Amino acid sequence: MSADGAGGVSRSPVERYTDRMVAALQRLEASDDPNLTFSRLIDVMGRSSHRLLILLFTLLNMLPGPPGFGGTIAWTTFGIALAMIFGWPIRLPALIGDRKLPLSLLIKLSERVAVAARYAARFSRPRLKWLTGAAATIPFGIFVMAISVVMTIPIPFINAIPNVGLCIMSFSMLNRDGVGLLAGLVVCLLGLTVAAAALFGAFELASTAIESIR
Template identity: 55%
Template sequence: MTARNAPITRYTRRIASLLRRAAEQDQSHMTLSRLVELLGPRAHRLLLLVVSLFNMVPGPPGYGGTIAWTTCAIAIGMLMARPIRLPGLIGNRKLPLNVMVRASEQVVRVANILARFSRPRMRWLTGAAANLPYAILVIVVSVVMALPIPFINAIPNVGLCIIAFSMLNRDGIGVIVGLVATAIGLGVAIAIFVGAFHLGMAAVGSMG
C-alpha cells in the first residue's frame, strides 16, 4: 500500500475537502455541532482525530476546555455505540473556518509524510473490539485536559493524536507509541497539578 492510498491519507483529504467546500459557501465560522454533522455523527474515530488536532491550535480563553469536553462527548458516544450529540453549550461554540481549512491542509501534508512510515499492522489493536478501551482512555484523558491549568493538556493531547492517527491507519505499533506518549503526558499533567496545588496552599498559608 502506498502512502497516497493509506487510510489516513484518504481520511485527511476528505476532511480538508469538506471544510474547503463549507468555506466556499461564504461561511466564516462553523459550530462544533455542524462539524459533527459534516463529518458524520457516527465517525467517532475521525472526529477524535480532528478535535485532538484542533487542540494543538492556540485559541481564545476557554478554547482548550471546550475542545477537551468535546473530545469527552465524542468518546462517550463511542463508548455507548451511539451517534454523537454535543450539549448546546459545547455544540454551539463557533470556530473560525479559515483557520480550520488551513489546519486541515497542513494535516494532509503531514499525513502524507507519516503514512510513509505508518502502515496496517497488529490490527487487533485497532479493530472494533478496541473501541471500548479506547473510549475509556479518551474520556479519562479529556477530563484531565479540561482542568483550568496552563499547559496541562499539551503532552497528553499529542498522545491522543498519535493514537487517533494510528487507529484510522490500522497501525497497532503506532497505537502503542501513542499510549506511551499519553502515559508520559498524564504523568506530567499530574505533576503540574500537584505543583499548582502546593503553590496555592503555600500562598494561602503565607496569608494566614
C-alpha cells in the first residue's frame, strides 16, 4: 500500500483503480455529451487499461440485460484479453462498439464497487506479486479468453459462477494479490465444472427425448 490523498491516507492499488473508474464516469455524466457506448467506455477508461476494463466488463456481465447482452459482454472481454496479450490498444468493431450502455446504472455500479474495494482491501493486499506481474499477462489473458468463450453459451445461469471467478481474478490482478488470484481461479474452475455438468445433462435430456419420439 501507499499513501495517497489528504492526510496521507493509505489506499490499496485496486482502490486507486476503482476511484479512477468512478471519477471518469462522473466526468462523462457531467459533460455535454453523456451518451455512453462500449467504445466510448473504453476511450474514457483508456485504451491500454486492459486489466481495469476486464474487471469492469465482468462486473457489467452481472447486470440484467436484453437477449444477447451477455454474449456481447463476453466477446468484448475476449477482445480486451486478446489486445492485452499482444500489447495492442483496445479497439472494437462497430457492431459491438456502437452499442449503448446505461451510464447512470454504470455509475451506481462503479460506486458500489469502489465501496466494496475499500472493504475488500482489508483482506486483499499485495502478496505473491509474481503471480500478478507482467509475466502473468499472457497466461491470464489466455485464461480470460477461454472463460469468455464459455460465457457466450446462451444457457441461463451457467455462466454466473465462472464470471464471479473471473471478477475475483481481475480484482486480484489489479491489487497485485496472488492469493486472491488463485482463489478466483478455483471459483472459475468450479463454475466450469458446473457448466460442463449442466451441458452434459441438457445433452442427455435431449437425447432421451429424441429416442422416445422414435
